[in-house]
Amino acid sequence: MKNTFTEKLNKFLLKDETFILLIMGAAAAIFAGTFMYIKFGTGAFNDVSIVAMLKEGIDGGSYSAAAGFAAGFLIARILEGPLVGILDIGGSLMTGVGIGIPALLLSMNITLPFNNFLFALIAGALIGLVLGLIIIAIRKFVPKGVAVGGTSIMMGAGNSAGRYLGPLIIIAATQYNVYAGLGALIGSAIFYKLEKEITGGAIIGAMILGAIFL
Missing domain, CATH: 1.10.8 (Helicase, Ruva Protein; domain 3)
Known part of the structure; x- marks a missing residue:
């Protein structure tokens, strides 16, 4: 008996490779949005207060606030996602990929990903590929039965502060x-x-x- 289209689609969506592809697409779009903000002053996928950190770096040359805050969020969410089975898009991608990584690159005078829209898409997709591989790897190697109840506090922190x-x-x-x-x-x-x-x-x-x- 042949599988229906819906069954085939569900099977495809549940593959690890599909998850990585979805992360690549989202990261590419978010990183390109930051490129638009840097070039045209609009397009960043983030909260006003967090984008203000990046703007402070663009105007004043110091990216420490944006890089430290957003990159820290990225690391925390990437470690959290495989444990709880939920990836916080706001913290991991919108904040981490959209603000943290661009701030780190700009602080090191690496401007190639921000030279044009295509470069930004490619850079974002590559970042998404790396993140997707890391998340899947963590999920594969975490022993079964590991207690992760404390991460629920971390997952609620962003919403409480918001x-x-x-x-x-x-x-x-x-x-x-x-x-x-x-x-x-x-x-x-x-x-x-x-x-x-x-x-x-x-x-x-x-x-x-x-x-x-x-």
């Missing part, structure tokens, strides 16, 4: 444009009333009013 970014986003949006700031404030108030995290409301509100009036 709730405090709402006011910072409102301030940043207001500094950028009064309409974006007003949208962020309205969005935050609506999300607060709905008992949701105000960070999401601030971002959505700023985007909506910013798109209308700018």
Whole structure:
């Protein structure tokens, strides 16, 4: 009996090789987004506060904050992912690959990956390949039955800290444009009333009013 298309697709998606391909694609897109930010001032896949660390390096020449913070996140998430079976895309790829690795490269005056969009895609894909291989290797060699309950605390840390970014986003949006700031404030108030995290409301509100009036 032949397998259906859905069964074949599920079998393909559960392969280790497929995971590595997906990581390569995501890392390539995120790294290319950072290239866009460096060249055109927009496109980075990250929080405002974390991108500000990279911008500080671009403007002032010191990448220590971005490299130290983001690269540390990358290492922690790569070690965590194979143990809990969940890879935190925000910490490992968006922060680590999108901010940490570019900051490290720029601090060493390695600018080739940022010369054009194609180079950025290739560099990101190669980084994703290495990360994917590391994650699969860790997962293969970790003994069965290893206790990893403590990692749940690490996985919740980013979400707990994220709730405090709402006011910072409102301030940043207001500094950028009064309409974006007003949208962020309205969005935050609506999300607060709905008992949701105000960070999401601030971002959505700023985007909506910013798109209308700018």
